[in-house]
Amino acid sequence: MATVNDVVIKIATVNGTGSASANGLLRKSIFRMGVPVVGKNYFPSNIQGLPTWYEIRVTGDGYQSRSNRVDVMVAMNAQTYVQDMADVASGGWLIYDSTWPRSQLLNREDITVIGIPFSRLCNEHFDGARARILMKNIAYVGAVAALLDIDLEIITALLEETFAAKAHMIESNIEAIRLGFDYARENVDCPLSMRVKAIDATSGNIMIDGNTAAGLGCMYAGATVGAWYPITPSTSLMDAFRDFCSRYRIDPESGKSTYCIIQAEDELAAIGMVLGAAWNGARSFTPTSGPGISLMSEFIGFAYYAEIPAVVFDVQRVGPSTGMPTRTQQCDILSCAYASHGDTKHVLLFPADPAECFYTAIEAFDLAERLQTPIIVMSDLDIGMNDWMIPELEWDEDYVPDRGKILGAAELEEMDRFHRYLDVDGDGIPYRTLPGVHPKGAYFTRGSGHTKFGAYTEDSAAYQEVIDRLLVKWETARDILPKPDIRYSKFNSTGIITVGSGDGACTEALDRLAKQDIGLNYCRIKAFPFADEVCEFIKQHEVVYVVEQNRDAQLRTLLIIDIEADQGKLVPLLHYNGMPIHSGFVVDKVLQEIAKGQAA
């Protein structure tokens, strides 16, 4: 019996050979057949010559996370052949380039090995070393299409769109597709028992990565100043912002830009620029990753105390130190929550997918100005750099940006005296003024001790009054931040909490556990400080699993610190090997914990 729309294809290649476009073509073709897909790119911190993998999970059920299984391995890299063969699930297939002989020692009885002479076919049909390498990649797309029954017309249409401006490229690419396709059809019994079948489950959806969506969000939010220092995996966020701005942010009259992107000399300068611009009234932001957060910490603390808005995207990668720059983790939760020396703490937002990257980006600018403090958007490499299927992004025409409490010239004119850090409204948020508006609005922004009037102080009571008022603001933040996504099952004694990109794996795991009559209540946290609802959720349960992607259970620690959650009931389920978390991990861990509980 054939398995339909539930297959995982993994492609092993060498980076710098153009395989990314081939893999994108394959993923997109399946998506266009109306079948949900998950695409994950496992790439080295390198430009050319090292092993790289791309994994396409075809999931008719529309799950968001990767699967830990490989059904069809396209092993194009001799260097990783042994490992790639070992990775194929029993009953699966391995496709290799049979131009050269392969060691028969490397064999498995439980999988089907298919040899296709990709190099020979391409050498016979194309001229030039570069073209032959590129076309070999396109050829395996053709072979996989034949094996899995992927619609050739859709692939052709995609190629025509991609190379609309280069007709000769369309021709050669189609030729390469046919080479692989025809060879597979003639030599293998196609399609395989695992295959793709057109359905209607992707309409109204797009496939986009989180960094692109966040960059688009920044453009829609009206960000005008972006300062950054290149760092994997955040770089593509600013690249996307630049792309969108070059299309939509050129003043038609003057031909000049209505945005300013500054590539800083380091992250210290990047955040300094963001603060200078925000202090001056522009919506400004910086994308970075963990090492950048470390460098920005002094300024982040300054912005907390001097109360300057800032939007920081932390696209997290594996630490500590340089760690594994091209692998994913959620390992900066604590370092972001408490970035900087002294009593500081910062608002964190946790998007779970690219759609939330778009909407959260916009919300982050509103919150930064409303709360006059840095807002750190906690994305990660998995969300930021992989293509996810999400509902088409929508813009609310009624959206009114929240610029927070800014006094204008007329209001200042009416005032006797303006005091920067006075809590006039009792919500812990003072009023601010912008330079260049009115002489009465002038104040001295400083990170040194200051009174509620904004003057320098070394007086204990005056210092403490301000630092305590910041706690009032913290509680205001707690009230206005996004609420958690809470879902109840029919059983109610055990809960599961996660954050960000843990959502896909947990949601799928809950479905799988439900099939075994195990019901868990679900709480996906969207912001720190934690909403009262999170506190209530933990109180309602005897056991709460905390699923996160770091070694030290940072989210769990934060729950204990911020809302004094009962640590005895918070059971950490930690996935931190650098690969995106998958449902199998959550299911296995939960079952283990249940077994432990029963044994005890």
Place this chain on the structure above:
Amino acid sequence: MSFIAKPEVSHPGMPKNKLGLTSRDYEGTVSTLCAGCGHDSITAAIIQAVFELNIEPHMLAKMSGIGCSSKTPAYFLNQSHGFNSVHGRMPSVTTGANAANPDLTYIGISGDGDSLSIGVGQFVHAIRRNVNMCYVIENNGVYGLTKGQFSATADIGSKPKKGEPNNQEPIDPVSTALSLGATYIARSFSGDKEQLVPLLKGALMHRGFALLDIISPCVTFNDHEGSTKSYAHTRQFYHHVVDIDFIPPAEEIKAEYAEGETMSIELHGGSTIVLRKVDKDYDLTSRALAFKYLRERFNAGEITTGLLYLDESRAEMHELMGNIETPLSQLPLDQLHPGKEELKKLQSRYR
């Protein structure tokens, strides 16, 4: 520590500028620096320069880092916004502020430690970007607030109050700025207000990065015998090379200059700088010649002062980036995105 309030009365006969403001309107709180500190003289010169330039106080922003020098923006221009940032990071904050609103006049106050030790990276990159600002280094060769350690501008052989003389090469902000392409470079002395005020005016009105390296003796930690940043040493080896007169826009040049002694350069805002060359051979439009001259004089133990380099032709940051003239901070947010329909359309490439 502005616990000593300044009296708010001013003499009715005080001169007013074109905005009807007196120099009192450009003052700040009482200085808390040591009596006799060179920085206080610079503060006074800034007040005079801004007053005479008729700059509306709220249209100027005072930026600084950390250190004795960086405290001084509290002591001038009470009606201007100030940003006392973190150590060595004033240039980045000013760059961002300027990116958001180029309509303001930016004065950045820094010290030799703030700019040439901890902040040397930001200092050089602000120059590279040609941020339109007046960058003042109040240079005393020591860390005052931490009690007298040498900074990166300490000269070889200069003696500290306690301990061994400095034996490391100093970083000269002027030749550094020259090598990086700063477009207005001057050096002066806190004790020479007559030279300093016009240089400040020129720096404030110059479009692009203007550096003013001002020798400003630290009376407490670096004003002793054997120090090369003391009042006595500076006065002795102080060498004017090009002095300037600053002529505001639409004002006639009234002073009488001898034939061949002067040269006028018009700045972008319409004001004019009249150069009075003390050394006729000095060419302040050539980076190569200026560098050679400065090194020779430095090797001879002299402190070369005056306007040392000027280039009015180079584009500043916004021009280099092609930014719109309206300050970015003043663009209405709802006009900064293409709306609902376009969002729908642009997503076709993600299908």
